[in-house]
Amino acid sequence: MQWESWSQFWHMGGAAVFVWGSYAVTFGLVVLELVLVAQRRKETLKRLLRWRRALGKDGSGRQSAPLESEQ
Amino acid sequence: MLNTFFAVLRRDLLLAWRGRADVLVTLAFFVIVVCLFPFGVGAEPNQLRAIAPGVLWVAALLACLLSLHRLFAQDHVDGTLEQLLLSSEPAVLWVLAKVLAFWLTTGLPVVLVAPGLALLLDLEQGALPTLALSLALGTPILALLGAVGAALTLGVRGGGMLLALLILPLFVPVLIFGAGAVEAEASGTGAAAHLLLLGGGLAGALALAPLACAAALRISTD
Amino acid sequence: MNSSQRGFRIFRFAAPQVFYPLAGRLAPWFAAAAVALTLVGLWLGFVVAPTDATQGEVYRVIFIHVPAAWMSMFIYLVMAFWSAVGLVMNTRLSFVMSQALAPTGAIFCFVALWTGALWGKPTWGAYWVWDARLTSQLLLLFLYFGFIALTRAIEDPRRADRAGAIIALVGAVNVPIIYFSVKWWNTLHQGASVSLTKAPSMATTMLAGMLVMAFAAWAYTLAVTLWRVRPMILERERHTEWVGEVLEREGGRK
Helix, strand or coil, rough: CCCHHHHHHHHHHHCCHHHHHHHHHHHHHHHHHHHHHHHHHHHHHHHHHHHHHHHHHHCHHHHHHHHHHCC | CHHHHHHHHHHHHHHHCCCCHHHHHHHHHHHHHHHHHHHHHHHCCCHHHHHHHHHHHHEEEEEEEEHHHHHHHHHHHHHHEEEECCCCCCCCHHHHHHHHHHHHHHHHHHHHHHHHHHHCCCCCHHHHHHHHHHHHHHHHHHHHHHHHHHHCCCCCCCCCHHHHHHHHHHHHHHHHHHHHHHHHHCCCCCCCCCCHHHHHHHHHHHHHHHHHHHHHHHHHHC | CHHHHCCHHHHHHHHHHHHHHHHHHHHHHHHHHHHHHHHHHHHHHHCCCCCCCCHHHHHHHHHHHHHHHHHHHHHHHHHHHHHHHHHHHHHHHHHHHHHHHHHHHHHHHHHHHHHHHHHHHHHHCCCCCHHHHEEEEEHHHHHHHHHEEEEEHHHHHHHHHHHHHHHHHHHHHHHHHHHHHHHHHHHHHCCCCCCCCCCCCCHHHHHHHHHHHHHHHHHHHHHHHHHHHHHHHHHCCCCCCHHHHHHHHHHHHC
């Protein structure tokens, strides 16, 4: 064990700004990336579903699938 | 095959001659950028002499960058590019001809004017031939690499800025060896190593860039 | 294109309708591995590893700095690899993979620069020095930006795929040249400035912590790339029947 107390741990031998600044930005970016990826997925699913429903009205959606296979 | 090469070269040079205002604008840009630096950093001769190689090289690089969009844009718009791609001639050949024509109309003037400008920055006279030689070896590499970028960004919205972002990092080695050659000559250590590396880079770029550029043109006109 | 490759077993996974659910099943496992490895790595790095004799505590930045730097270079190579595969074999999935990797690579590249700067200030007294390694890392970040900007700016996905692949390959050819030239420039200009070589004797626990964190970065990259690639596949394959079924199943849920 390198540390005698929590305050000593957070102090990092005087290098707290540099060590914790590095880790904070890294984990912040990781979280940001994950949020963006999740958002992109949600947005894509919504948009594609809307796109598909719009097509379905034109008669090229699911309902017409058997028709196509008859041809 | 060589007929195609010379036909394309002649055509592009002729077109450049007809639109020679563009060529002059590039050259004027180069001159003005170099002349801006004393206003920014002060006219102290020692300082100017120290930054002269870098300033001249960066200005040459920017002048090349700003004119690159002209390389394929016109041919893309009027359909010449598609015709050339459809023809049975090897694309590498006429791409090379186009890049050569481009260099003759934008790179070569810069090479010729640069030693005169170097005097304004108080560069040692002994280093002037090295400056011209390094630019003569380096600017064709810029043109070849830039041609790949220009082909990829053909007709893309915001293409100019995108082109800069794509190829400026690739220009760094040329800048290092080009400006380094002049500096080495001026400081008396000899520029041979730098110039040899630039020559090697030119050989490599001549071999690879036209292939990449031809592939990029096919992709962009598909 | 796809039907001609059905004969090879390995290409079965290159079929989007096979890869999409596979990616969805694998990603959570890689994410869990990333979390577990990160916890172990941080424990090794902050609890087990001793204080460095010369640098004190600030060296503990190494546990993210070095893995991030490795990852940023490795991801660019993988992107170039997928680009080459895509151009040669004409597999659309390879292009999508290289585009899904790029943002993560750029983030690691930035993290390496940022942590390097914060590490540099107390150790060399400057946030930034024009050292060969730092400068090449900065140029690598620009290469990432170029790739991402180009693939986003081109609207036609076919063209964006191929153009991105070309610039990734051109960049990969240039990375060693850039590194060499910057090193050359650096030795000429700075002579004996700061020495970036690490202390010769690195405690094994430090090394272990660094390696575990590197594996964590690997697992994280795999997880986030697989998650990012899934909606991209749906987008590309939206005209197919299987995507329709996926959309009804997953999109209707929300």
